[in-house]
Amino acid sequence: MKATVLVRPKKGILDPQGQAVEQSLRKLGFAVAEARVGRVVDVDVEASSADEARERVEAMCTQLLANPLIESFEIELQEPT
Amino acid sequence: MKATVLVRPKKGILDPQGQAVEQSLRKLGFAVAEARVGRVVDVDVEASSADEARERVEAMCTQLLANPLIESFEIELQEPT
Numbered sequence: 001m002k003a004t005v006l007v008r009p010k011k012g013i014l015d016p017q018g019q020a021v022e023q024s025l026r027k028l029g030f031a032v033a034e035a036r037v038g039r040v041v042d043v044d045v046e047a048s049s050a051d052e053a054r055e056r057v058e059a060m061c062t063q064l065l066a067n068p069l070i071e072s073f074e075i076e077l078q079e080p081t
Numbered sequence: 082m083k084a085t086v087l088v089r090p091k092k093g094i095l096d097p098q099g100q101a102v103e104q105s106l107r108k109l110g111f112a113v114a115e116a117r118v119g120r121v122v123d124v125d126v127e128a129s130s131a132d133e134a135r136e137r138v139e140a141m142c143t144q145l146l147a148n149p150l151i152e153s154f155e156i157e158l159q160e161p162t
Binding site: 007021025028031035042 | 087088089099102105106109111112113114115116117118119120121122123124125126127137140141144145146
């Protein structure tokens with residue numbers, strides 16, 4: 001089952017990459033208030049149900065994909081069609 | 082208006098970061114078929130309508146946020162509540 005994980009820096013955590021993007025966008029003439037940069041991880045996980053898939057992807061996030069001290073994560077499951 | 086941009090390596094494009102994540106997940110005991118890693122950019126853009134916001138964020142993507150040769154992007158707009 002395919003899952004998409006969005007990993008973002010938590011509110012209040014310094015995000016130098018986001019600041020760089022924000023400044024570059026302004027230099028290009030775009031009016032932006034804020035930019036934050038995180039990661040998106042698409043993973044194809046073996047699981048017999050959506051609940052099981054979500055549980056496994058959550059474990060992946062806490063063990064590897066995200067640093068819970070400074071990052072939050074969000075999981076979207078794509079149901080097989 | 083807040084927009085979320087997902088930038089991913091195109092199909093067929095080598096993704097070393099994704100391969101590293103895939104291998105690490107397997108070493109941790111997770112059964113994964115594939116992992117791909119991209120970026121998520123949250124940007125707050127000034128615009129008077131959703132269409133205008135989308136157009137501006139598209140311009141940001143082609144000019145700065147994504148490399149159209151090797152990356153695809155997807156824009157999600159969060160309508161103000």
